[in-house]
Amino acid sequence: MNGAHSLISAFQEINRSENKAVAYFTPSLIGMFGSSSIFDSFLAEIDKAMASGTMPASIKKRAANLTGTFIPQVAEYNGIKNPAERIVTADELRNISKESLKNRRNGVEVILSALIAILKEASEMV
Numbered sequence: 001m002n003g004a005h006s007l008i009s010a011f012q013e014i015n016r017s018e019n020k021a022v023a024y025f026t027p028s029l030i031g032m033f034g035s036s037s038i039f040d041s042f043l044a045e046i047d048k049a050m051a052s053g054t055m056p057a058s059i060k061k062r063a064a065n066l067t068g069t070f071i072p073q074v075a076e077y078n079g080i081k082n083p084a085e086r087i088v089t090a091d092e093l094r095n096i097s098k099e100s101l102k103n104r105r106n107g108v109e110v111i112l113s114a115l116i117a118i119l120k121e122a123s124e125m126v
Contacts, residue, residue, distance in 0.1 A: 004121040006090035007114045008047045013094055015040055024098055025107045029074050029115075032066075046122045055125035063119035075112050078105060083112040084120070 014020040015036055022039065023030040033039040042062075049055045067084070075083045086109060093114050096107035 004050060004118045005047060007088075007093060007118050008043045010090040010093040011043055011114070012040060014096065019098065020094075020096055020107075022111055025096065025104060025111055026074060026078070028077065029071075029111070032070055043118065046118060050122065050125065053126075055122050060123050060125075063123045067116055067119050067123070071112055071116060075109075078108045080105070080109045080112065083109055084116045086110075086113040088113045088117065 011022065015022055021036060023036050030036055030039055033042060046055075046059060046063075049059060071083065075081070088110050093110055096110050097103040098107060
């Protein structure tokens with residue numbers, strides 16, 4: 001649970017920043033949620049549920065949908081293979097950069113990998 005909480009905190013930090021928000025790296029991911037604030041709200045729901053020890057079925061269903069369909073499509077669109085295989089830390093997420101195309105692509109991969117890790121942890125809860 002601590003891993004997902006740390007990643008969620010890192011997502012909240014970067015989404016409040018001027019130049020590291022998820023939308024700068026992968027607007028298609030944010031587009032699926034509708035807005036950055038809805039993305040943040042979804043992560044906050046997961047964090048709250050994890051803290052309570054019970055994950056609602058609706059979140060588990062959405063997590064399965066995202067990891068099974070949408071995130072792989074975003075990864076493929078960005079030329080990223082198997083983002084679920086990459087293990088990322090909250091510090092790595094906080095330090096993403098869009099300074100170059102290579103850094104931007106890495107940022108997308110870090111974002112997708114972190115989101116998959118959160119969703120996997122959420123879906124495995126009771």
